Amino acid sequence: MTRAGQFMDKMSDADRARFDQLLAGTKSAEERAYLMKALAAGHSYDEIKAFDDQIHAHGDDPRWLTERIAPVQLEAVSAQTAGTGYKGASWDQGQHDTCVAASTVTARAMVDPLFAFQLTTGGHPDDPAYDNGPASKERWEKETNPVYDTRSFMHLWKGGMWDWESQNIADDEIAKHTGAEYHDVDLDSHDKRQNALAEIDQKIDEGKPVPLSVHGGTLLNPHGHQMMIIGHRGDQLEIYNPWGYTVWVSESDFVNNHMQGASDDRHPEVRSVRMPK
């Protein structure tokens, strides 16, 4: 509850009042406890409200709630193992290689009730097509799967509802691997590059690296390369080149399309950056 208190302290007065109202309207101590747990997991008021909209009808049914929100039960005989699963489908990884360890997926389900609820119900409680054991296992396996496209879970929660379809994201290889949201900024003029610098610096200060595309060559023999801006100091930008090094270039070289120092003579021009959201 310490974490819940810390997050409550960070809420605006308006959200705090609305959250108190939400707690006051709960049907049971269990429903209330899960809302507090969602707060402790760092979810916003809007996310918690949308979550409660989905569970409130069953707020006086502790068994329904526990099954779907706390599917991780420590086995009494050994605190070292956790029996996890939903409606008879056991969540275990077998002998497959995984991207995320099963124990880590389970750990997240233990501390984040919205994540657990998504695993068990797919965001469609009471719909037998989603709210069933095999479907829950499929979702759990996707979390551990090395080839699972990260975007599919990262963008489920849109506008207060679970939405598998709300993915209007530019095709971007880095985003495919990380789920991060970017928007492309074309930098095909001096002024655009100059104007972009302030936002690039801001993103870097927020701890968000900025993917950068450079190019050169001719129409018939074009060259392109992708790097990443990872730092800035004074009028210098630090760039990571996946050829295997970091390099610093001046903002003047960035603005004036003299970027060959960051890669080679084939790629002097800045094409675009992908600005993190």
Next chain:
Amino acid sequence: MSTPQPQSDSQLAELDIEILLRFGLPNPGPHRSTLFGDGVVAAAITLDRLGVMPRALVFLGEVVRSGGTRFAAGLPEPLPGPAADVARGWLTAAAMVVQDPTGDQLVARWLEAVAAVLALRVTHREANS
């Protein structure tokens, strides 16, 4: 102001990431910049060599956000396979200096930055293989 020197992957891989976390997380400033610059690349190189996929880092970041840095440091396998011990060392170092959800948010963002650089390395390799 003198221009900082370029560094190769092998030089960056020698950086002590636990130290960078302990000095970079508490306050904004040059240590924080190094943590989110060279430190991010050093971590990505280390994990790439251990076969970690970017998504594992993003997922770990979500665990840090939900349960806190200390909770994540106690996981048996914060990252899969041989990277587990490395990640636990980093998270333990971070947990020494992170005390609240704001700090956890910073740790999560650092893990996501590492994931982004790792993704760049992976996509570059896939495109050229």
